[in-house]
Amino acid sequence: MTRLMSTSNGLAAATTASVKRSMVVPTPRFYSTKIDPMTGELAPSPVRSLDASRLKITNTTTPRDMPPSESLIFGHSFSDHMLTIPWTSTGGWADPVIGPYAPLTLDPSSVIFHYAPSLFEGMKAYKDKDGKVRLFRPDMNMRRMNLSADRIALPTFDGGELTKLIKKLVTLDSAWVPSAPGHSLYIRPTLIGTQAALGVNQTSDALLFVITSPVGPYYPTGFKPVSLEADPEKVRAWPGGVGQYKLGGNYAPGIKTQKEAATRGYQQCLWLFGEEQWLTEVGTMNLFIVIRGEDGVSELVTPPLNGMILPGVTRDSILSLSRAHSNGQTNIPGLPKQLRVVEREMSIHELQSHAERGSLLEMFGAGTAAVVSPVERVGYKGRDIMIPTGEGGAGEVAKAMLAEIDLIQRGGKEHPWSVVC
Secondary structure, three states, X not given: OOOOOOOOHHHHHHHHHHHHHOOOOOOOOOOOOOEOOOOOOEOOOOOEOOOXXXXXXXXXXXXXXXXXXXXXOOOOOOXXXXXXXXXXXXXXXXXXXXXXXXXXXXXXXXXXXXXOOEEEOOEEEEEOOOOOEEEEOHHHHHHHHHHHHHHOOOOOOOHHHHHHHHHHHHHHOHHHXXXXXXXXXEEEXXXXXXXXXXXXXXXXXXXXXXXXXXXXXXXXXXXXXXXXXXXXXXXXXXXXXXXXXXXXXXXXXXXXXXXXXXXXXXXXXXXXXXXXXXXXXXXXXXXXXXXXXXXXXXEEEEOOOOOOOOOOHXXXXXXXXXXXXXXXXXXXXXXXXXXXXXXXXXXXXXXXXXXXXXXXXXXXXXXXXXXXXXXXXXXXXXEEXXXXXXXXXXXXXXXXXXXXXXXXXXXXXXXXXXXXX
């Protein structure tokens, strides 16, 4: 365990046990209505639920042109319109409004500035060869957003209704969805507490808003493997905490650690946990390791959802696709014919051992921004663990997963995950 968790052997054992018990993701409680965020089924409610049919649209009077594709920088350019939906504890969700992109006006005493009730999601829209705009697995983002909201006592909502509204926003700003290969429109749904009052309590006011940003390919000139630093003194998340939720407060504490790693020549952090120094996440991405098993079969290993790991959409997609391939349900070009898919703990010591024995085949992060991000070395206690990267800067599993997911996202392959706006 880390110093935070190792005050006694008894506490260390209890903590390890709590990690195993916390692998089940809780079902959210709904404040304005009882719904299933996956199906959108509603029950009677004393306050107003989120209702896409009440949408009001005000078009901008000063439309802008999207910047040239080659000049796009992630998160620096934003489309003409945004979606806003206020909420109050007495009235529920107000009418959704799509209007011109503009600054928000908030009171200086708003709870968001003092106690950080804030969460967000990351999604993308893609333009297919026929000009249709597609979302990728929006139901998963809606479910995760509701789970995050429930964890910090912000209002939950009907995920199906918000998906309808996001489709409307993306369709209105479809000119901002780049059609160039590797380009997309990044979508950022955000929910914040806005009550104008000091005091650590459940907020009586909140604001859900969605902005969009055109982005270019993560690797415009091919894969560029990253280097990681694993510092056992730094902890991203812990059992019973909020590591599995996409809260704004989970991200700021990692910035200094990343900056410190950069001064030593590493681009990102490899977060460890516990006395065993389990591998957890890579920067803000989920982690995958490919090793050669004792029987010679390739194994795709990722840490389990133990309450400290974000349940990533890309993570789930990679697991689902690779399992379908290994079970013979589909064939993914480039993947090994035999591939064992395993969700289990792996320590930094096991990773080091595989590297020394030559059974470490590749390692990569996975997330919405890059889909996959290959790793070439891990700095640990003053030494580098070297990771094979393969021809072109990425291993065969990472390259195959990127190609397959990109094909689905852009409608090149019929799949229920790809949803037309």
